[in-house]
Amino acid sequence: MFKKVLIAEDADFMSSGIKVALKDIQIPIVEYAQYCDEAFLKLKKACLDNEPFDLLVSDLSFKDNINPQRLQSGEELIAEAKKLQPTLKTVVFSVEDKPYRIKQLCNELEVDAYVWKSNHGQKELKKAVQLAYNNEFFITPQLAHALRDKEAFEVTDYDVFLLQHLAEGLDQKEISEELKNNKIKPSSISSVEKRLKLLKESFNANNLTQLIAITKDFGLI
Known part of the structure; x- marks a missing residue:
């Protein structure tokens, strides 16, 4: 299983729940960043220290910060993270459920999983992380049609x-x-x-x- 995971999430209560979910599947090191720039700096420092993260779990939208942010969204964070560390596994954990948006994210960013924040979100997140570790893709079943129906989303x-x-x-x-x-x-x-x-x-x-x-x-x- 992954040894070191970074959560990029601006809601404290949500990040706490994610931490608990990841601890449940025996991930020893789980760190947290509230904003995208902070998350990227943590990823960069970990690489420089030769102690890189194995997985990034990121929301897509973040509340405004009083300090200007270079990276404004989880999408931008994931794109930059993959440039920095091409082998980094990435999981989106978001309320976004628009089919076109999901297809775009999965195809262009090549994320390893897309988990919808719902009543079963944390349970599905654990499954997504385990599958990502085994190089298998996961998407919340209710959203899977976004990747199947070509006509509707091209x-x-x-x-x-x-x-x-x-x-x-x-x-x-x-x-x-x-x-x-x-x-x-x-x-x-x-x-x-x-x-x-x-x-x-x-x-x-x-x-x-x-x-x-x-x-x-x-x-x-």
Whole structure:
């Protein structure tokens, strides 16, 4: 089993629960960082001391700090940590449940596990850590569909076109006309409606306004 694990989590009560879960599976050294910059410095110092961490367990979002932070999110922390220590195992422990976001994190960051903070989160975290040690991937079962359903979560140039014009204030009929003007198919109003509906489902958006906000946050538009 892993000998040395670092937790990056800003909520004290949550980090305490994670520590208990890791101690339950006989991990002797469990350290904690409240912010991403602090976590990265701990990782760097451990490498310099030739006593590197085996595993990083990180949340994705962190509350604002009065001191400016270079690394603003768990995603940035994991990316930098892997550059520093390519062999470092990484587990995401987050409330984030948007399918597109999960797929992006798993595919681009190549994390070893994605655990959803839920009623069974700590139990699943223990399982995820044990599987990561054995070089096996884990994702919370309720979120596994995010990695299986390709059609729903592949954002295409066509989708970006729809989203950009939607963000500019065009309605679906006007977007249909723009598609026709640019000789982009499918261009019918029904096709636009169906694709926007699929995008709303993929991003867990309740309406088109929320869809625009979410995709802007992802940097898609």
